[in-house]
Amino acid sequence: MNRNKISSRVGIGSLLVGLILAASTAWTDETCNSPYMSGLIKGQEDFIHVWTLGEKGLGDGSDKLVTVDVNPSSKTYGKVIGSVSVGGRGEAHHMGFTDDRKYLWAGGLDDSKIYVFDVGTNPGTPKLIQTITDLPAKSGFVGPHTFYALPGRVLIGNLSNAADKGGVTGLAMYNNKGAFIAKYDLPTGTVGGVKGDGYGYDIAVNPAKNVMLTSGFTGWTNYMRSLNDVVKDPEAMKHFGSTVVVWDLKSMKPTQVLSVPGAPLEIRWALAPGQNWAITGAALTSKLWLIKQNPAGTWAAKEVATIGDPSKIPLPVDISITADGKGLWVNTFMDGVTHYFDLSDPEHPRETYQKHTGRQVNMVSQSWDGKRVYITSSLLSKWDKSGADNEQVLRGYRWDGHELSNSFEVDFTKEQLGRPHHMKFTAKPAAQVAFLGRAQSAPSP
Amino acid sequence: MRPYVGASSLKALAAAAGILGVPAAALPAVDPGVAVAPRMEFTPPRPGTYRLQKIQPAADATLLDPSGRQVRLSAVTTGKITLLTFFYTYCADPIGCPLAYRTLLDIRTGVDRVAGLEPRVRFLSVSLDPTIDTPAAIGNYREMVSQDSALEWDVLTARSVRDLLPVLEDFGQDVSVEQAADGSARRTVHHMLKMFLIDQTGMVREIYTLAFLQPTVILNDIQTLYLEEKSHAPRSLPPDHLRSKIQTQLD
Numbered sequence: 001m002n003r004n005k006i007s008s009r010v011g012i013g014s015l016l017v018g019l020i021l022a023a024s025t026a027w028t029d030e031t032c033n034s035p036y037m038s039g040l041i042k043g044q045e046d047f048i049h050v051w052t053l054g055e056k057g058l059g060d061g062s063d064k065l066v067t068v069d070v071n072p073s074s075k076t077y078g079k080v081i082g083s084v085s086v087g088g089r090g091e092a093h094h095m096g097f098t099d100d101r102k103y104l105w106a107g108g109l110d111d112s113k114i115y116v117f118d119v120g121t122n123p124g125t126p127k128l129i130q131t132i133t134d135l136p137a138k139s140g141f142v143g144p145h146t147f148y149a150l151p152g153r154v155l156i157g158n159l160s161n162a163a164d165k166g167g168v169t170g171l172a173m174y175n176n177k178g179a180f181i182a183k184y185d186l187p188t189g190t191v192g193g194v195k196g197d198g199y200g201y202d203i204a205v206n207p208a209k210n211v212m213l214t215s216g217f218t219g220w221t222n223y224m225r226s227l228n229d230v231v232k233d234p235e236a237m238k239h240f241g242s243t244v245v246v247w248d249l250k251s252m253k254p255t256q257v258l259s260v261p262g263a264p265l266e267i268r269w270a271l272a273p274g275q276n277w278a279i280t281g282a283a284l285t286s287k288l289w290l291i292k293q294n295p296a297g298t299w300a301a302k303e304v305a306t307i308g309d310p311s312k313i314p315l316p317v318d319i320s321i322t323a324d325g326k327g328l329w330v331n332t333f334m335d336g337v338t339h340y341f342d343l344s345d346p347e348h349p350r351e352t353y354q355k356h357t358g359r360q361v362n363m364v365s366q367s368w369d370g371k372r373v374y375i376t377s378s379l380l381s382k383w384d385k386s387g388a389d390n391e392q393v394l395r396g397y398r399w400d401g402h403e404l405s406n407s408f409e410v411d412f413t414k415e416q417l418g419r420p421h422h423m424k425f426t427a428k429p430a431a432q433v434a435f436l437g438r439a440q441s442a443p444s445p
Numbered sequence: 446m447r448p449y450v451g452a453s454s455l456k457a458l459a460a461a462a463g464i465l466g467v468p469a470a471a472l473p474a475v476d477p478g479v480a481v482a483p484r485m486e487f488t489p490p491r492p493g494t495y496r497l498q499k500i501q502p503a504a505d506a507t508l509l510d511p512s513g514r515q516v517r518l519s520a521v522t523t524g525k526i527t528l529l530t531f532f533y534t535y536c537a538d539p540i541g542c543p544l545a546y547r548t549l550l551d552i553r554t555g556v557d558r559v560a561g562l563e564p565r566v567r568f569l570s571v572s573l574d575p576t577i578d579t580p581a582a583i584g585n586y587r588e589m590v591s592q593d594s595a596l597e598w599d600v601l602t603a604r605s606v607r608d609l610l611p612v613l614e615d616f617g618q619d620v621s622v623e624q625a626a627d628g629s630a631r632r633t634v635h636h637m638l639k640m641f642l643i644d645q646t647g648m649v650r651e652i653y654t655l656a657f658l659q660p661t662v663i664l665n666d667i668q669t670l671y672l673e674e675k676s677h678a679p680r681s682l683p684p685d686h687l688r689s690k691i692q693t694q695l696d
Contacts, residue, residue: 153652
């Protein structure tokens with residue numbers, strides 16, 4: 001769908017319907033975007049932007065934003081139509097839109113730089129317009145991971161700190177112009193009876209509850225070290241997040257620390273109004289955890305499902321919740337399997353489907369209607385597999401509710417691009433509608 | 446806090462648009478119905494128990510008041526706590542201007558109930574469509590919104606879209622317009638509803654989009670800025686006899 005494909009009369013009506021839906025169900029993606037973000041793409045996305053780690057000897061070796069045409073009606077469907085190199089290699093990882101969906105912020109876990117791409121002016125040809133380099137100096141944090149849109153601001157969840165490069169970190173707030181506003185430490189003391197570990201990773205907000213959840217992974221000393229070395233080092237294995245923090249969003253103060261062992265990573269709120277539960281996956285223990293408010297008003301975390309065989313450490317990484325909140329895709333990196341869980345009863349998720357989608361798989365993103373699923377392969381430059389198993393691909397699938405069918409594949413090694421990681425969707429504006437500043441003349445009746 | 450006003454106010458808005466000379470066909474054919482208020486299932490923190498971030502300085506520009514006089518935007522975004530909303534008079538999107546209007550009325554009722562607050566607060570509405578929303582047009586709008594309260598509610602428009610664009614860009618207020626075949630802009634079709642809370646120094650301290658448009662929270666935020674303002678106000682001078690004594694000692 002072109003998200004702005006509206007004509008004046010009929011268009012306003014359909015726009016209203018769309019916006020009302022957005023108002024009530026907006027806190028998923030397509031399906032993991034901030035609820036404060038406008039312009040969710042409810043139909044066919046036109047482009048996928050892939051934040052790609054540079055690899056020495058491959059192309060220019062730099063991190064880059066790669067744009068792939070994913071509209072099946074296009075002549076260049078499934079093809080790379082452009083890439084923007086940032087001229088350096090800083091461990092490209094995650095991205096997030098600003099609240100108006102015009103700009104895409106992309107971070108480097110190693111160099112802590114934040115690149116701002118204009119994807120609103122012409123989504124098919126993003127432009128790098130700003131590089132923010134003051135995160136460590138302003139906040140003391142390094143490893144910008146999650147970019148979460150708040151009105152007029154971007155809240156950044158970091159992985160590490162500049163002092164010892166361990167896992168104790170915090171959140172940094174910037175305005176949409178790229179100016180630093182504030183920092184918030186993740187709690188290391190006891191909050192609500194549970195001691196915080198100070199670790200950071202994802203951010204997820206439920207505006208109706210004024211609640212923000214944050215999860216925790218590990219610091220620079222671990223994520224920039226070979227995975228084999230980390231696993232063999234008992235001391236290093238002690239330094240992974242084991243909590244989810246509940247925050248009062250308005251005051252930006254932690255109200256509870258929940259014990260969620262095993263490095264809880266991505267957090268997704270359920271969608272239907274009144275559901276008010278979230279789910280997260282713990283990477284090291286291979287478990288799904290439900291986070292839910294109890295009748296007394298406090299929040300609790302409960303282990304609700306196992307992903308694969310934990311004894312084999314399948315390493316669940318990314319998750320993607322369906323727009324109706326009744327299904328969840330989970331990628332397990334080590335065995336290259338994409339799992340589907342039925343979340344109709346969130347207390348008892350059931351795995352109903354799985355498919356081997358690659359030799360290593362990390363990110364998974366689905367369209368709003370759930371009919372298209374995309375996966376990428378790279379986890380971290382030091383954690384990806386080696387040799388023939390170091391497959392670096394973007395794969396597109398159709399999902400009919402029963403089977404994933406491969407619809408296209410881009411080999412990022414063959415294309416001399418690098419290691420594909422995070423994906424974000426954009427759509428072309430409709431021919432009849434433009435942002436005010438881009439139309440040629442003033443409105444007239 | 447009283448519930449949102451009903452359909453009568455929507456009709457008043459539509460009527461206002463008619464008064465302003467907007468062709469009947471320009472109004473949407475759909476019935477805006479009852480706006481969907483954002484859900485609020487929590488007790489917000491009390492005013493003064495939290496600190497609002499300093500997000501960015503409010504933009505400045507020369508705009509027009511209902512008399513057609515030039516007004517510096519900074520003149521009406523400083524000196525008081527200002528709640529700024531962009532609007533257009535013919536907007537009938539139920540989760541756009543009408544919802545903003547109802548929310549503002551609710552907040553105004555709340556402000557009126559807090560002792561000493563009303564003189565320190567200003568509402569400011571700036572039109573997104575200077576072509577249709579002429580000074581005369583916004584004058585009618587101002588007359589409508591200024592009823593039943595002493596709270597200052599200013600309404601401004603721009604001389605042209607060119608004058609307005611830097612303001613929108615600076616605030617991060619995006620607007621979509623219908624585009625003719627030749628690429629020229631026609632009517633406004635959608636804007637992302639945002640309200641900007643600006644402190645007396647002209648600093649944007651909070652931005653409310655749809656999911657955040659909770660009147661109780663916004664009123665608490667206004668009171669938080671009011672308490673902050675009071676805590677920063679110069680302490681009253683010591684009585685004259687003490688001032689004389691201090692001055693003597695200093696001499």
